[in-house]
Amino acid sequence: MLTVRLYMLQRVTALLMAPLVVGHIGVMIYAVQGGLSAAEILGRTQGSVFWFSFYGLFVLAVSVHAAIGLRTILHEVTGLSGRLLMFFTWGTALSLCVLGMRAILAVTFLVRGVS
Amino acid sequence: MNSPIKTRHVAVWRGEGEIGHFETYDVPAYDNQTVLDVVSHIQHYIDPSLSYRFACRVGMCGSCAMMVNGEPRWTCRTHVNKVVGQDVLEIAPLRNLPVIKDLATNMDPFFEKWVKAEAVHHSSSSRDDDMTAVLPNDAERKKADAGIECINCAVCYAACDTVAGNADYLGPAALQRAWTLYNDARDAGKQTILEAVSGVGGCHNCHAQGGCSHYCPSELNPMQAIAGLKQAATRALLKGKL
Ligand code: SF4
Ligand code: SF4
Numbered sequence: 001m002l003t004v005r006l007y008m009l010q011r012v013t014a015l016l017m018a019p020l021v022v023g024h025i026g027v028m029i030y031a032v033q034g035g036l037s038a039a040e041i042l043g044r045t046q047g048s049v050f051w052f053s054f055y056g057l058f059v060l061a062v063s064v065h066a067a068i069g070l071r072t073i074l075h076e077v078t079g080l081s082g083r084l085l086m087f088f089t090w091g092t093a094l095s096l097c098v099l100g101m102r103a104i105l106a107v108t109f110l111v112r113g114v115s
Numbered sequence: 116m117n118s119p120i121k122t123r124h125v126a127v128w129r130g131e132g133e134i135g136h137f138e139t140y141d142v143p144a145y146d147n148q149t150v151l152d153v154v155s156h157i158q159h160y161i162d163p164s165l166s167y168r169f170a171c172r173v174g175m176c177g178s179c180a181m182m183v184n185g186e187p188r189w190t191c192r193t194h195v196n197k198v199v200g201q202d203v204l205e206i207a208p209l210r211n212l213p214v215i216k217d218l219a220t221n222m223d224p225f226f227e228k229w230v231k232a233e234a235v236h237h238s239s240s241s242r243d244d245d246m247t248a249v250l251p252n253d254a255e256r257k258k259a260d261a262g263i264e265c266i267n268c269a270v271c272y273a274a275c276d277t278v279a280g281n282a283d284y285l286g287p288a289a290l291q292r293a294w295t296l297y298n299d300a301r302d303a304g305k306q307t308i309l310e311a312v313s314g315v316g317g318c319h320n321c322h323a324q325g326g327c328s329h330y331c332p333s334e335l336n337p338m339q340a341i342a343g344l345k346q347a348a349t350r351a352l353l354k355g356k357l
């Protein structure tokens with residue numbers, strides 16, 4: 001169920017995710033080791049275009065990558081194909097995207113006045 | 116043949132189509148006995164209605180493949196002593212193909228996929244042209260040579276889990292032949308081949324776990340051929356040619 005295009009999309013998103021995952025883990029270690037409080041973290045992420053782009057790209061890459069991977073597994077395990085498989089692929093990608101973007105917006109733009 | 120040492124209990128799949136069961140036969144065990152010898156013994160001396168397929172008996176025709184103790188093998192070149200663990204010998208029709216009767220499978224889907232993969236010759240010249248030179252040391256020729264000794268036995272096809280899960284998947288043998296033709300100086304169908312192997316059942320579905328290469332009795336490496344196709348298709352896509 002993988003055409004050359006889906007295959008390439010999955011490879012490209014994997015390439016994007018590799019440095020982003022390393023960056024994410026680095027940030028987590030820094031935040032935990034440095035003993036940053038939630039308020040301090042939010043203080044740095046709110047209004048930050050950089051963190052919005054960093055995690056925004058991450059969420060997009062994850063959504064595409066995971067949707068294609070799950071699509072392959074679902075097809076090979078259950079035989080699901082055609083329209084249903086397409087709905088599943090798009091549904092997974094969009095759900096992951098919405099969930100991820102919601103979280104990013106919450107820490108970069110929407111949350112105000114946490115102290 | 117030397118005298119029998121003992122009797123072997125052999126479980127053989129019997130049935131028509133997908134419905135059937137294992138039946139056990141007692142077959143005299145000899146040294147240097149192949150799995151095909153065992154099957155032939157049953158058919159000659161115990162039950163002449165047993166259906167199976169073979170031709171050359173020397174590993175050339177590719178018609179005798181079966182599942183032996185759950186693994187795909189060319190039975191004419193598989194010594195029983197090498198595959199029998201705890202004295203159990205179980206022989207079944209080749210996996211991933213519809214069963215006609217007993218040990219004989221319908222190989223149509225296997226060969227139809229060769230055509231779907233454009234693993235057919237696309238002629239580049241007519242009888243009036245000079246013959247294309249095939250240079251043995253040419254890099255492309257070496258890639259083609261690595262896969263041309265395929266005997267079409269479908270052992271790799273039976274070993275492939277992607278074939279089992281994805282009915283459209285063209286499979287290792289068809290893709291390998293497409294790759295040998297892609298690298299053949301006499302073949303004019305490079306683009307046609309790449310298009311054929313880049314769709315929903317194409318080379319990109321291969322999980323590259325190498326079951327095909329592990330079981331290929333001719334010791335070919337279809338997985339590597341498929342990797343070559345993936346690379347060529349990727350390049351073509353990046354150049355906007357796919
Ligand atoms: S390497 Fe690819 S073609 Fe070979 S058995 Fe695995 S999935 Fe099938
Ligand atoms: S590649 Fe090997 S296992 Fe597959 S059909 Fe050819 S000879 Fe048989």
Ligand code: FES
Binds near residue numbers: 173174178179180
């Ligand atoms: S009978 Fe021909 S390959 Fe086994």
